[in-house]
Amino acid sequence: MTALVTSAIPRLARGVRLRHDEARGQWVLLAPERVLNPDPVAVEILKKVDGVRSIDIIIDELASAFTVDRERVATDVDAFLAGLKEKGIVTLAAVTVGDAAS
Amino acid sequence: MNVVAQPLAQPLARPAPPAPYGMLAELTHRCPLQCPYCSNPVDLDRRTVELDTQTWLRVFSEAAKLGVLQVHLSGGEPTARRDLESMIRHCVEVGLYTNLITAGVGVTPERLAAISDAGVDHVQLSFQGASVEVTDKVSNFRGAHERKLAVAREVRRLGLPLTINSVVHRANIHQIPDFIQLALELGAGRIEIAHSQYYGWALRNRGALMPTRDQVFWALDVVEEARARLKGQLTIDAVVPDYYAKYPKPCMNGWGRQSLNVTPSGKVLPCHAAETIPGLDFWNVREHGLSDIWLNAPSFNAFRGTDWMPDLCKSCERKEKDWGGCRCQAMAIAGDAAATDPACHKSPLHAHLLALAEADAAGGEVAYDYRRYVVPDRAN
Numbered sequence: 188m189t190a191l192v193t194s195a196i197p198r199l200a201r202g203v204r205l206r207h208d209e210a211r212g213q214w215v216l217l218a219p220e221r222v223l224n225p226d227p228v229a230v231e232i233l234k235k236v237d238g239v240r241s242i243d244i245i246i247d248e249l250a251s252a253f254t255v256d257r258e259r260v261a262t263d264v265d266a267f268l269a270g271l272k273e274k275g276i277v278t279l280a281a282v283t284v285g286d287a288a289s
Numbered sequence: 290m291n292v293v294a295q296p297l298a299q300p301l302a303r304p305a306p307p308a309p310y311g312m313l314a315e316l317t318h319r320c321p322l323q324c325p326y327c328s329n330p331v332d333l334d335r336r337t338v339e340l341d342t343q344t345w346l347r348v349f350s351e352a353a354k355l356g357v358l359q360v361h362l363s364g365g366e367p368t369a370r371r372d373l374e375s376m377i378r379h380c381v382e383v384g385l386y387t388n389l390i391t392a393g394v395g396v397t398p399e400r401l402a403a404i405s406d407a408g409v410d411h412v413q414l415s416f417q418g419a420s421v422e423v424t425d426k427v428s429n430f431r432g433a434h435e436r437k438l439a440v441a442r443e444v445r446r447l448g449l450p451l452t453i454n455s456v457v458h459r460a461n462i463h464q465i466p467d468f469i470q471l472a473l474e475l476g477a478g479r480i481e482i483a484h485s486q487y488y489g490w491a492l493r494n495r496g497a498l499m500p501t502r503d504q505v506f507w508a509l510d511v512v513e514e515a516r517a518r519l520k521g522q523l524t525i526d527a528v529v530p531d532y533y534a535k536y537p538k539p540c541m542n543g544w545g546r547q548s549l550n551v552t553p554s555g556k557v558l559p560c561h562a563a564e565t566i567p568g569l570d571f572w573n574v575r576e577h578g579l580s581d582i583w584l585n586a587p588s589f590n591a592f593r594g595t596d597w598m599p600d601l602c603k604s605c606e607r608k609e610k611d612w613g614g615c616r617c618q619a620m621a622i623a624g625d626a627a628a629t630d631p632a633c634h635k636s637p638l639h640a641h642l643l644a645l646a647e648a649d650a651a652g653g654e655v656a657y658d659y660r661r662y663v664v665p666d667r668a669n
């Protein structure tokens with residue numbers, strides 16, 4: 188059920204911010220009139236959503252950092268990002284021709 | 290009858306309240322518009338008593354430290370403060386999410402670009418009507434509607450997320466479908482449909498603003514239908530009118546539980562209408578740190594939790610759902626801020642409240658008492 192093109196580069200939409208909430212000791216995703224509490228797995232993915240890394244790179248890095256099967260990570264990341272994209276929290280940019288060629 | 294701000298028997302026995310999530314920063318009461326339901330107090334702060342930039346920056350730093358995550362930069366019209374951009378920059382620096390709440394009149398594209406560059410996260414723009422006639426009439430400003438449209442387009446062109454805020458009442462409640470359509474056309478991700486809340490200016494104008502029961506129930510249906518239809522496309526948040534309801538709204542999600550409000554002159558309030566309750570001791574950021582105020586100001590502790598409640602609420606299973614409703618409404622209708630909100634069907638004053646609403650709603654066309662500075666300014 189892979190929905191996203193994994194060469195695409197995700198970034199948080201304007202108006203969405205991930206930050207550590209010191210006062211409560213947790214990570215929060217701040218959006219218009221909303222405060223979301225991502226679970227620990229979601230936080231690890233979100234930390235890599237920086238508008239630079241592609242989905243492929245995010246999957247590679249998570250798979251090696253947590254020594255888990257790449258396929259499983261890929262499924263999780265895809266489902267998670269697809270959900271956020273639908274909610275307008277994440278946007279995806281296709282890589283430009285120049286980038287793809289390099 | 291002295292009913293408010295009773296000294297606590299054992300102030301130290303109380304567990305520390307959790308940190309607030311949001312802070313409403315009313316940067317100024319100055320505004321080019323004159324909405325008859327304006328949530329600012331009837332006695333508006335003058336420019337001469339406004340906090341200076343440095344004090345606001347300190348307050349934002351203290352808010353971030355206290356645990357506030359989102360700051361709503363509001364007014365009046367917040368862009369009337371020329372130092373708005375530096376405040377936004379500072380908020381970004383200390384990690385606060387900034388939401389600009391503007392009426393969009395007098396905001397040039399250059400100004401918006403500067404606000405965007407400063408790092409504002411989200412813009413909420415008010416529309417007093419969904420058409421030129423209604424917006425201009427309600428705000429008492431000719432040309433307001435067109436200016437708002439231009440600002441909305443510019444906000445979207447800059448790539449900023451946009452919320453449309455519409456306060457509804459008798460003169461525009463029929464426009465709810467048009468408000469929703471307008472939000473879609475302007476590319477807003479969210480719309481707030483807030484029924485007017487009757488304190489301060491709105492209380493003065495209740496006879497002109499109150500919708501009929503039929504209008505209110507029609508509005509609820511329209512919103513529900515649109516919500517289902519536009520899921521994933523437009524978020525619709527509605528502030529329900531409670532005069533015709535069975536239960537009161539969980540005002541502020543509980544007094545002193547999640548948010549605080551700083552006025553232009555630095556008073557810190559548990560809610561924006563709290564000053565309508567006589568006898569509450571509000572502390573000022575000029576004299577106290579924000580954390581001290583949140584934890585210790587008598588005004589915050591007056592109605593925190595459930596200890597202050599009348600038996601009717603204390604013994605009710607909904608007491609931690611709606612927190613006994615709205616203290617300001619209890620004050621306005623029951624004359625006692627510690628009473629059960631008369632919007633609750635269990636309140637002995639519920640029938641009285643309903644009768645008031647119905648009488649007002651039948652009032653036909655009533656002239657507005659527009660928001661303005663009522664006391665002549667002796668300073669200039």
Ligand code: SF4
Nearest residue numbers: 320322324327365392
């Ligand atoms: S409600 Fe109207 S008058 Fe009051 S601050 Fe907002 S735009 Fe100005």
Ligand code: SF4
Nearest residue numbers: 602605607608613633
């Ligand atoms: S009695 Fe009090 S707590 Fe119970 S529903 Fe009414 S207002 Fe809420």
